[in-house]
Amino acid sequence: MLKHLPQSALNTLLHIIKKQWLSESFPPSWQQALVLPTLKSDKDKSDLSSYSPIALRSRLCKVVERMITDRLVWYLEKNMQNGFRKLLTILCG
Numbered sequence: 001m002l003k004h005l006p007q008s009a010l011n012t013l014l015h016i017i018k019k020q021w022l023s024e025s026f027p028p029s030w031q032q033a034l035v036l037p038t039l040k041s042d043k044d045k046s047d048l049s050s051y052s053p054i055a056l057r058s059r060l061c062k063v064v065e066r067m068i069t070d071r072l073v074w075y076l077e078k079n080m081q082n083g084f085r086k087l088l089t090i091l092c093g
Contacts, residue, residue, distance in 0.1 A: 002063065017064055030061040 005013070020026050033055040043050030 001059065013060075013063075017060075017067070020064075026064075029058060030064065033057045 002010075002013075020030075034057075036054045036056065037051035038054050039045055040050050040052055
């Protein structure tokens with residue numbers, strides 16, 4: 001959905017994200033998720049361990065998380081030894 005926005009809208013969105021980042025204050029809606037239990041296939045629905053939690057968050061929150069993750073990975077790859085790459089491979093698969 002966001003990739004179909006015109007450049008002016010993307011610039012406005014980036015401005016909003018930068019403003020929130022610099023103020024170190026994010027809207028509560030960016031920090032909340034609706035967690036829904038999803039029944040695993042072929043499991044007993046009366047057993048709580050048969051459910052997986054699915055967290056639904058706003059698209060804007062996901063965009064901000066991705067931006068932070070990408071910058072953090074870039075910084076660590078640039079400034080850390082090769083051990084970081086091995087750890088990242090282990091953690092992220």
